[in-house]
Amino acid sequence: MAIRKAMVAGNWKMNGSIELVKDMSDAINSIKSPEIDVILFPPFPLVSAMIASGVITGAQTVSENTPGAFTGEVDAQLLKDLGVNYALVGHSERRSIYNESSDVIADKFARAQSAGLIPVLCVGESEAEQESGQTEHVVAAQIDAVIKKLGVAALKDSVIAYEPVWAIGTGKTASPEQAQAVHKFIRDKIASLDSDLAQGLTILYGGSVNEKNSELLFAQPDIDGGLIGGASLKAASFVAICNSAK
Ligand code: PEP
Numbered sequence: 001m002a003i004r005k006a007m008v009a010g011n012w013k014m015n016g017s018i019e020l021v022k023d024m025s026d027a028i029n030s031i032k033s034p035e036i037d038v039i040l041f042p043p044f045p046l047v048s049a050m051i052a053s054g055v056i057t058g059a060q061t062v063s064e065n066t067p068g069a070f071t072g073e074v075d076a077q078l079l080k081d082l083g084v085n086y087a088l089v090g091h092s093e094r095r096s097i098y099n100e101s102s103d104v105i106a107d108k109f110a111r112a113q114s115a116g117l118i119p120v121l122c123v124g125e126s127e128a129e130q131e132s133g134q135t136e137h138v139v140a141a142q143i144d145a146v147i148k149k150l151g152v153a154a155l156k157d158s159v160i161a162y163e164p165v166w167a168i169g170t171g172k173t174a175s176p177e178q179a180q181a182v183h184k185f186i187r188d189k190i191a192s193l194d195s196d197l198a199q200g201l202t203i204l205y206g207g208s209v210n211e212k213n214s215e216l217l218f219a220q221p222d223i224d225g226g227l228i229g230g231a232s233l234k235a236a237s238f239v240a241i242c243n244s245a246k
Contacts, residue, residue, distance in 0.1 A: 006218065006245040007159065007202050007225035009039040009120065010232025011060065011088065016042050018049055020233065025053030027235040028242070035246045036225070039086055040232065044074060051083040058086030058120065061094055064107035076115035087112040090122045090142065092165045102145035109146050113157060120159040120227070121146060122206070123186075127166035135164075136185050143186065152193040159202045160186060161227040167207025169229055176216045176223075179205045183222035211240035218245045 010024075021042065028038050041058040042050050050057045063073035076087065088094075089112060090105035100108075105121070112119040123142040125135045139162065146154060162182050167173055174182075183203050191198035205217050206227030217223055225245045231237040 003199060004202050004224045006036040007039070007204060008036060008238075008242045008245050009041060009058065009086070009161075009204065009225070009227045010238055011041045011091070011206075011227060011229050012043060012046075012232060013060070013093070013229060014043055015233055016046055018046070021046055021049045021053055023235050024232075024238065025050070025055045027239050028055050029053070031239055031242060033246060036242060038242050041086070041088055047079070047084060048082060056086070057084050058088060059084050059117070060088050060091065062087045062089070062108055062112050062115075062117065064104055064111050066111070076112045076117055080115045080117055085118060086159070087117045087119055088122060088161075089119045092122060092124060092163060092168055096165070102142050103149075105142075106146045106149040109154070109158070110150055113150075113154060118157055118159060120161050120204070122161045122163050122227070124163040124165050124168075124207070130164060130166060135182060139182060139186060140189060143189065147193070152190065152197065155190060155201060156197050159204060161204040161206050162186060163206035163227060169208070171208050173208040173210075173213050173217075174205070176220050179217055180220035180222055183220065187222050209241060211237050211244070214241045215244040 039056045041060050059079050062076040067075050089108040094100045109119045123139045125138040129138050187198050202224045204225050204227045205223050209226045209228050210231045
């Protein structure tokens with residue numbers, strides 16, 4: 001038996017509809033299996049419908065603050081009370097479009113966790129950083145921002161998603177070997193602080209995963225599943241990706 005349970009998560013970004021919740025939940029509920037956790041991250045207005053459909057549900061972001069005067073923000077505890085189980089923190093679109101720093105992302109991680117949500121910490125380098133050999137440095141700094149603020153033990157009830165920015169929504173995927181090397185780097189880095197925690201930690205790959213490339217990516221020893229964007233909006237593709245992780 002694999003050391004870690006497979007996980008496939010779908011990030012709908014600012015896409016989706018009530019009809020898609022219905023189609024996708026029917027498809028996912030028909031392949032439910034103890035071998036894999038399937039989670040969907042719909043936009044906020046669809047969260048309640050997704051929970052009601054029986055699919056494990058995540059939020060695409062959470063506020064780093066407790067309730068108060070933060071117009072437009074969404075509180076982690078409220079999401080937990082609704083039945084949300086996971087929260088993405090540090091997705092590259094939040095980092096680049098909304099200028100979320102690694103420091104703020106660590107605060108969001110802490111707030112999600114203290115409300116009982118499982119944070120999915122997204123990390124990854126840009127194309128320029130990859131080309132200049134900075135991948136490990138960038139990924140390590142993004143993880144260290146959480147470790148420095150909260151301690152390594154905070155990673156116990158979390159998931160890490162390695163998503164090279166140059167692969168997100170571009171159709172360019174990291175090769176299985178390239179992705180495995182970064183996943184191993186992440187696991188080894190955390191193992192140097194807490195080996196048991198690192199062995200139990202789910203690390204997902206994200207970046208143009210589709211039903212044609214998922215099987216080889218998920219077969220890598222340190223890749224425990226995927227965070228899927230575009231292909232999580234098509235039931236047939238997403239189900240095929242989930243099945244390839246079993
Ligand atoms: C994502 O948004 O996290 C993502 C990986 O997108 P895509 O699969 O479309 O590259």
